[in-house]
Amino acid sequence: MSIQAHSSRPAEQPPQPQEPNPALLIRDLTKVYGHPGPGARPAADHVNLAVPRGSFYGLVGRNGAGKTTTLSMATGLLRPTAGTVWVGGGSRDRPVDVWADSVTAKQRMGVLPDGTHLFDRLTGRQLVTYSGLLRGMDRELVKDRTEDLIRAMDLQEAAGKQVQDYSAGMTKKIALAAAMIHAPALLVLDEPFESVDPVSAANIRAILHQYTRAGGTVVVSSHVMDLVQRMCDHVAVMDNGRVLAQGTVDQVRGEMSLEDRFVNLVGGRTDAGEGLSWLRPE
């Protein structure tokens, strides 16, 4: 499928998935960098994911497994080579193709990308306000919600300082606030707990759990299996751009812990670490 055709194609009907009206549906999503051909290894290879509404969905895999690539394509940041992504929206909304009707789709999603700069010359309050105003929200509504978010994230003293002076935890929190200000139906968070201190992490987790209890869906990507096992009720395991397993956490991990199951699926070297007999104090 050429890229030209991809962006101007009219919205198709989504196929009937197992999940009735999923929050996020990814079908055959593929990304090949460079010239597509027999030699190129895809960063994402025919990824199929169905995220149930109201679930806390974990996407796990090693570094370079294709999690960020998949999520970037699903949120409109990276153009796919092939495949489609549908966003469900509210309980009465029809699913919408992200790349065909990007405006509606993006209104339903709140995204926290990984490793991107923020507009860090703005203060925290200004950043969240900017995010709200960009989405065309009413000024008073933005003001009220900004204050609510700042209070909920425990950023009252920091909200008036420039974001470049924030610690890693504060930066993640303010970015999350900017992603949530329009009350989306789906939150897509790429490595939300990386370099975040435990207190901030607990704060974020509490907010996210309250959100899912109220009917929202959260997709979280991480390479820390423990975290995912504790927090998520559904999980998908990715490696080398492919989805190796998906389902509820109990379905995927079976009898083992999620970490063991992952190592089992991925087939890593367990004898790595030998051969360093000189590694001891003199």
Added chain:
Amino acid sequence: MASTRVNATEPNAAPGAATSEQGAVHVAPESLRPTGPAGPATHARAVGPLSEGLRMAALKWHLLINTLTRSTWILVGTILGALYMLFVVGSFGFALFMVGSESLEIVRTAAVFFGALLLLGWWIVPVVSSKADSSLDPSRLALFPLRIPGIQIGQILGAVIGIPGIATLLITAAWISTWRASGIALLLAIPCALLGLLLAFVGSRAVTALSANFNKQRRAGEIISIVLLGLVVLLGPLFALIGRGVEQVWEQLPTWAGYLAWSPLGAAWAIPADAAQSQWGAALGRLAIAAATLVVVVLVWRAALHRALADATGDAARSGAKSVSGVGLFARLPATGWGAVMARCLTYWVKDPRYSATLLILPAMAAAFWFISQDGTGVIWILPGLVALLMAYAISADVGYDNTAFTLHILAPVKGSHDRLGRALAMLCIGVPAVILMLAVTMVRTGGWGYLPGMVGICSALLLAGTGVVSVMSARYTYPVPPPGASPMKTPQGYTVLNVIIQFVILGAVALMALPPMILLIVQVVFGQALWGWLALAVGIVEGLGVFWLGIVLGGTWLDRRAPELLQEVAQYR
């Protein structure tokens, strides 16, 4: 610590070790048993400072090769840079060689001035341009068990490895050849040149180490960069003044060289002249001065290195940031997409040094042109147009400056035309007053008020139509710029010839917009009728507004279509 013998080949398993295959009693192989003090040392050992220095120099060499050959484009750029350097070195070298056949006084003057300039260059340029070679930064070496003399030798050797170092060596060889008239001067020139070179390299490293401590505070770095940028721009009129007075200055030069020859900057470079005139007392005196300077600089460097190594955490600066309440411009501008973008861009024009550096150049430029056109050459006439061109060009890298923060615009999503309009309006908030000011300055300087309408037409065309052109082109083409938080003078990585071409095309396209009103203004100048001036004004304004609107709409469409690809491009600027 006494150096111990190192076993080049470690036996994998001692003969007495039992392996699991044999199934015999497991005895820990010899390699696993703790070794006594007399055992073979297989771990790190201490080496002498010279050896440490040589290893660091080898490291610098590897880093240099890897950086310069990263990709074909960069290699081409490197070769071109090397050729340019050879050309510059060749010209200087040739000039120095020619000087060698003049009288001793001229040789001495030239040698002293040139040597002092070389020293100044090595001491000041790395700090000013923040191109200071950081590959052997103390903060990167802090975790290794290196001692300070080793680091010092390593950094001196490292200074030689690299294009500036090689260029300096070549030029110094030419400097030595200047003394060929007198045999003894030539002989002494070699150690004197070495002394001078040592002063240059050591001084350079010392100043860099000192400024590294100062640069830890974020605001300090930004302030220094901007102030120095302003000074650099002001060098233009300074040279113009000097050039005018060079006639009177020419006779003074030997006297000044005499003063310079007794200062730390020039002492080492004048010793061969004393030898040629057999003034051994003066020669010894100068040698003492140069040697003392070297000792002082080395000690200062040691102290700075001590401090840098002890505080090498590279933490974010401890800033006494004050807290502001309210959201500033976001509350005052319209609550629309373009209003929000405009508010954010205006905030950045003031707060981000990469933008505010452009603002600070403007008064410097005005002052420069004011001085240059003192003899009524009328060069100041291009000032308003130049400023308009610069302001329009300034937003051509706007998305590049946003870097990956641009994801917020894609995620919101912001309509392409709103993005373009917001950025353009933010620039115009500053650009229009700036151009008006420059027009006022020009009019006051030259008194040519009759040409004001025409000039306003040209500036409108440049500013408005230029913005339209830039809004379209920057939606499709970008070039590397310093990433967020970096100094505005840092050259970004990954500059290719294509990027240079893009910049020239953008500049050219903007300048082309001024053509219609400029033709009309020239007609006014030639025929002297004011009507043509007013026509130029009308044409300029209509053209400006028309191309502006067209550019915003077309640029917006392109941006909508191409935003993810643009994001991938700017994400690479580091």
